[in-house]
Amino acid sequence: MIHEIAPRVMHNEFRSQFPLATDYLFYFEGEDVLLFKNGESSTLPTFEKIAADNEGLFPLAHYLFSIDETAFFLTEKKPVALNDSFVMESVRCFRHFAEPWLGFAGATASHLWGWERVNKFCGVCGSKMDRHKKERAFTCSHCENIVYSRIAPVVIVAVNSGDKLLMARNLNNSIQKLFLVSGFVDVGESLEEAVVREVKEEMGIAIKNIRYITSQPWGFSNSLIAGFTAELEGDGTLHIQEDEIAEAAWVERKDIPEYDPSLSISSLLIEMFRKQQL
Ligand SMILES: [Zn+2]
Known part of the structure; x- marks a missing residue:
């Protein structure tokens, strides 16, 4: 999953410190982030890259967190003019960043930026x-x-009926693949209650034997996602919530394609079911 960056270690405790030339700087505009482009590949800009293009002036920035000895900072002022080397791209690029540990840093920074901009x-x-x-x-x-x-808590659940897995695609998901039922936890309910409610609301079915598996931070939606398994209880006929779900189906284990578990908890749970590890 995106946060699994071992042997690197994230240090997110609060600190005040000044940047080194080799530290990274984040600058966001809405859902876009400033990247340094070198030929076809993009990465995060370091202070020295920005300074070289900025006659040595370091922009006003504050410390966010570190990964190992590398620190990450955020600035609210655009630190360089956009050109062939400095470009703005959607934060979605962090999902498949060339260096995954920097992708996780980007997701976490975008979460913090989303919080700072509204306060x-x-x-x-x-x-x-x-x-x-x-x-x-x-x-x-x-x-x-x-x-x-x-942090907004989210639940996601792999509901099974014997050798079948309940898979679905949200209307707002541009990726044309089936994933799992998920949703934000509401005020006043436990994680398990949220699982039961989301499955009932979105699929119109009842579930039992809810079991916690694992969790992951997901900065793109300011979330912490808790992953569960559950079993169908009673009738498995689906009545999907049409204003949220584009499609849903019970998929036989043998018909589930391979998912890459390196990014999201959804893909991890699907892979675990497919390999009979749940
Ligand atoms: Zn006040």
Whole structure:
């Protein structure tokens, strides 16, 4: 999965530090990120790459996290003019980045950027927010409101009926492949209750024997995704939620194609079912 970058280690505890020339800098505009292009390949820009194109001026940036000894920073000001070397691309590029550990850094940075961009002003009194000096948080100097980084919990479930797996494609998923039922956890419910509700809402069926398998951070939707298995209970006739689901089916184990488990928990769970590991 995207966060499995061993032997590299992410250090996401809060710190204040200055960038080295070899550290990486993130700059986002909406859903796009600044990349350094070298011929056909793109990677994250380092401070020295930006400085070389910027007459040695380092942009105003703050520390986000490190992976091993390499630190990652974020700036809100465009640090270079766009040209053949510096381009903006969709953050979706991080899903299949040439160097997967930098892809994970990108997904995590885009999550933090998504949180920072909506917390410029205090939601209580409307005053300007300041960056907290000791924690990853924003604080209001007027009313002392503190806002910590936010994670939206999501559940995903591999529902089986004997040798068949319930697979589906969301309307908003541009990839023409079947994955699993998933959804955001609602206020006031447990992860297991969210699994039961999502399957009932989206597929119109009941499930039993819900079992937690594993989890993954998924910065693209500001999420932490918890993965489960479950078994069909009763009638397996599907009544799909047509405003959310494009298609759904019970797929025989032998008919499931191979999925690459290196990116998402969805593909991992499908692969585990296909190989009879669930
Ligand atoms: Zn306030």
